[in-house]
Amino acid sequence: NFRCRSAFKLLEMDDKFRLLQPGFSVVDCGAAPGAWSQVAVQRVNSAGTDPALPRGTVVGIDLLNIPPLDGAHFLSSQDVTDPSMHAKLLELLPNRQAHVILSDMAPNASGFRDMDHEKLITMCLSLIDLAEKVLQPQGSLLCKYWDGILTRTLQEKLSGVFGGVRTLKPQASRKDSAERYFLATMYRKPMK
Template identity: 65%
Template structure:
């Protein structure tokens, strides 16, 4: 009976995979197969994260402790919202902590639609480079942050693609942050040029 159950499950899985691959191009089929084999994709489904990228932020934050209860987070390019999910929990922006911890703020911005998330303010269909978006962002930030997005000693975590121009970005960040390091979390695929700059201790520009 056990053997029959496993055999039946294997057939079901094979049919499910064939259905997912039907009508797709060769490149799309490779992507689907990679997703099906990816342990972080499976874990994101099990833990109700919107996508596997949540584990990149979890890994980075576990190591560097960027997100603390009461902090304010602006998630640029937030769709579909997995990093915001992590941020909401760690800065306590939904106010769900039972230990009297301070409540933070999470704001997500993207050109795409971002499904609602308790504890986060999303600016969907907004361009982060537009002044109108800046004005809306300042309205949503706590009052003590209304005149400046990033406070002195604040941190920035940004994704970049490793290449000939990446050093220019690092030099730019180094001019306004005391510490800049390059990170490639384990959750980032090995064959990807994706990396992250972690910039800490923001220097307030002298006016």
């Protein structure tokens, strides 16, 4: 009863890397229709389903409307790449900080592979600015990208501010698609 098949990709990656722990605060970028948020709510216990565990927080953001979900706050009709959205987001996070940023964002595909790749990489790069605002030191970022010439640029930028960066291709992701994920861990907040 997940809203979308993409849930299985996150479940698979989280089973392996234990990114989402009870009590954690999670920002889910490009959250509509809400399947990743469903997984996050379960894993961080943000609906309080297990009273013995700490209760986490899930905030989802999307350009589209995200149907309500118990345990999640949604910012619908919001652009993740627009810094004027950051203030609203911070208000919803305990201590104005997140442990994890997830992004399954994708632009509307034009069908021109290089162009779509570049658009998505630009969106991923904006997540580095978002991290500077909301991600706590030692926090993690998991982001989807489409592989291409700028993959290395993104990887280098992530390596500049995260202690570890690995490339993931979950089994649930079609073999013939360019879809990949970067898992960046051990965030180091840049000095101002």
